[in-house]
Amino acid sequence: MTEHTLTVAGVAVDTRHWIGGRRVASAGTFTDVSPIDGKAIGAISRGTPAEAAEAVAAAKAAFPGWAATPRAERARILHAVADGVEKRLEELAIVETTDNGALLRSHRRGVMPRVAHNFRFFADWLLTLDHEDFDTYPSGGSAAGRGHTNHVSWDPAGPCVLITPWNAPLMMASWKVAPALAAGNTVVLKPAEWTPLTASLLADITAEAGLPAGVLNIVQGYGSEIGDALTSHPDVRRISFTGSVPTARHIAASSAPNLTPTSFELGGKSPLLVFADADLDLAVDLAVEQYDNAGQVCLAATRILVEEPIAEEFTRRFTEKAAGLTQGDPRDEATDVGPNIHPRQLEKIDGFVRRAVAAGARTVIGGHPGDGQYYAPTLLTDVAQDSEIVQEEVFGPVLTLQTFRDEDEAVRLANDTRFGLAATLATGDHERADRVTAQLVAGTVWVNCFFVRDLQAPFGGSRESGVGREGGTWSFDFYCDLKNTVTAPKGWKHHG
Ligand code: ADP
Numbered sequence: 001m002t003e004h005t006l007t008v009a010g011v012a013v014d015t016r017h018w019i020g021g022r023r024v025a026s027a028g029t030f031t032d033v034s035p036i037d038g039k040a041i042g043a044i045s046r047g048t049p050a051e052a053a054e055a056v057a058a059a060k061a062a063f064p065g066w067a068a069t070p071r072a073e074r075a076r077i078l079h080a081v082a083d084g085v086e087k088r089l090e091e092l093a094i095v096e097t098t099d100n101g102a103l104l105r106s107h108r109r110g111v112m113p114r115v116a117h118n119f120r121f122f123a124d125w126l127l128t129l130d131h132e133d134f135d136t137y138p139s140g141g142s143a144a145g146r147g148h149t150n151h152v153s154w155d156p157a158g159p160c161v162l163i164t165p166w167n168a169p170l171m172m173a174s175w176k177v178a179p180a181l182a183a184g185n186t187v188v189l190k191p192a193e194w195t196p197l198t199a200s201l202l203a204d205i206t207a208e209a210g211l212p213a214g215v216l217n218i219v220q221g222y223g224s225e226i227g228d229a230l231t232s233h234p235d236v237r238r239i240s241f242t243g244s245v246p247t248a249r250h251i252a253a254s255s256a257p258n259l260t261p262t263s264f265e266l267g268g269k270s271p272l273l274v275f276a277d278a279d280l281d282l283a284v285d286l287a288v289e290q291y292d293n294a295g296q297v298c299l300a301a302t303r304i305l306v307e308e309p310i311a312e313e314f315t316r317r318f319t320e321k322a323a324g325l326t327q328g329d330p331r332d333e334a335t336d337v338g339p340n341i342h343p344r345q346l347e348k349i350d351g352f353v354r355r356a357v358a359a360g361a362r363t364v365i366g367g368h369p370g371d372g373q374y375y376a377p378t379l380l381t382d383v384a385q386d387s388e389i390v391q392e393e394v395f396g397p398v399l400t401l402q403t404f405r406d407e408d409e410a411v412r413l414a415n416d417t418r419f420g421l422a423a424t425l426a427t428g429d430h431e432r433a434d435r436v437t438a439q440l441v442a443g444t445v446w447v448n449c450f451f452v453r454d455l456q457a458p459f460g461g462s463r464e465s466g467v468g469r470e471g472g473t474w475s476f477d478f479y480c481d482l483k484n485t486v487t488a489p490k491g492w493k494h495h496g
Helices: 049-068 071-087 089-100 104-128 169-182 197-208 223-231 245-258 280-295 308-323 343-358 407-415 430-439 472-479
Strands: 005-008 011-014 017-019 022-024 029-033 040-045 132-135 149-156 159-163 186-190 216-218 238-242 262-265 270-274 301-307 362-365 378-381 398-404 422-426 444-447 480-487
Touching: 005 040, 005 089, 011 089, 011 197, 017 049, 049 149, 049 159, 049 186, 049 216, 049 223, 071 089, 071 104, 071 169, 071 197, 089 104, 089 169, 089 197, 104 169, 104 472, 159 169, 159 223, 169 186, 169 197, 169 238, 169 472, 186 223, 197 216, 223 245, 238 245, 238 472, 245 262, 270 280, 270 407, 280 301, 280 308, 280 398, 280 422, 301 308, 301 407, 301 422, 308 362, 308 378, 308 398, 343 362, 343 378, 343 398, 398 407, 407 430, 422 430, 430 444, 472 480
Parallel strands: 159 186, 159 238, 186 216, 238 262, 270 301, 270 422, 301 398, 378 398, 422 444
Antiparallel strands: 005 011, 017 022, 017 216, 029 040, 132 149, 149 480, 362 378
C-alpha cells in the first residue's frame, strides 16, 4: 500500500487521477465518506482546473491513434474490459456499496453485470452500424444528382467529457464511456465527488484490458471547481452529463461559446398511473418498488395516481406491503432500503416532507428520518397538484398519492410538471394503455412493468428531464460525427 492507496472492504483503490495512462496526484484532497456509517473512507485527489486541462490534452493526444484503430480491435478491447469487470465483480460491488450505500445484493446481481453488459453491447452494436450506401433520389428531372451515390460513415468525434452522478456511479459511467470509446472517441470522465471509488477501479481494469494510454482519463474532484475547465474547453467535442437541472443549465452556458454538443439526462417527477382495471397486486408491487435505492433514482415514479374507486383498497395494500420493507445496512442481504447518500441530502428530503405536511399533506406512512443517514419510506396524500411536493424532485424515499376520476384527468395530472423522464401505467386494458401512452410526455413509458431498460432503446427525457437520447444507435448518433460522401459517376481516370 502506498500513501495514495486506500483499502476499502479489503479492496485496494488508488485515490489519484488517471491521466495519459498514469496516476497523477493533486496537491489537495477531499474526504470521501461512507453513507452506511457516516465515517471517512479516505482522502481523494481534489482536482484542479490545470489537471482537468491536462486530462483533456491527454485525450486529445490519444485521439488520432484510437480513432484509427479498426472497429473490430476497439470492440475486442472493450470486451476485455467487460471480462475485467466480471472478474472483479465482487470487489466492484462491495466498493460501490461502501461508497454510495446502495444495496450490495443489487450491485452483485443487477448493476455490475449490467456494467459489463454495457461494454459488450456497445462494442457489438458499433459493428452493426454499417456504412450505408444509397443512390441519389431522382430530383424532378434535374440532371444534377443522376447516378450519384451517397455514402454515410460514422466518424469518431474527438475527446468527450462525461460527467456522472452518485446514485449509480459505475453504471452511469459505463453507460457513457462504453459507446464513447466504441465510437473511437477518447474520454475524460469526471465521477461525482460523493462516489469517486469505482471509477478508479475502472481505470485499472481498462489498463489491464489493453486500452491505450490517454484513451480513458479520469479526473476526481468537485464539479464546482473543475467542471468549467472541462466543459468550456475548446478541444472537447462532446459533453454527456447526468445530474441536476441547475448544473445542466450551467454546463449549457459554459459549453455554448464552443457550440459543443451536449447530451443531458436530468431529473424527473414521474407518475405511476393505476387504473381501476389494473391487476392490483402488480400495481402495489410497482408502487413499492419506487423505494428502491432509497428513492435515489431519477426514473422513480414518485407520484402515484390512482383511480378513485380503488384508491382506498390500493392504499391499504400498499401500506401493508411497505410495512414489510427492511431498512438498514445495505451490505445485509435482507435489506430492502439503505441509507441516503449524504447528511445534506437527508436534510433536503426532510425539509420537503415537513413543508408538505405544513401545507396540509397527510402522512400515510413514514414522514421522518430514522437512525443515522436513513429516511423512513414515506407516503403522503392530500397533496395539491401545484404544491412543491408534487412538482419538485425529492430524490429520497418519498412518494405522493393522488386520485383521479377518469382517463382525461389521469393524463392531465401525469403531464402537469416541468419534467418528462418516464411514466408507468398499471392497467388491464390494452386499448386504454395505447390511448394513455399516446398522450403522455415521457422519454420512456412502462406498461405493467418498471425499469426494464433494453440497451437498444432510446433513453432520455423530455422537457426539463433532458436533452437528447442515448442508447443503441442513438448513442452513436451523439458520439459520432456523421459524414455523407456524395460521389459523381463521372470524373474518374480510367486505367488499363
Ligand atoms: P446532485 O445535485 O444530484 O449532486 P449535480 O448536478 O450537482 O447533482 O452533480 C452531478 C455531477 O455534476 C457530479 O459529478 C458533479 O461533480 C458535477 N458537477 C457539479 N457542478 C458542476 C459544474 N459546474 N460543471 C460540471 N460538472 C458539475
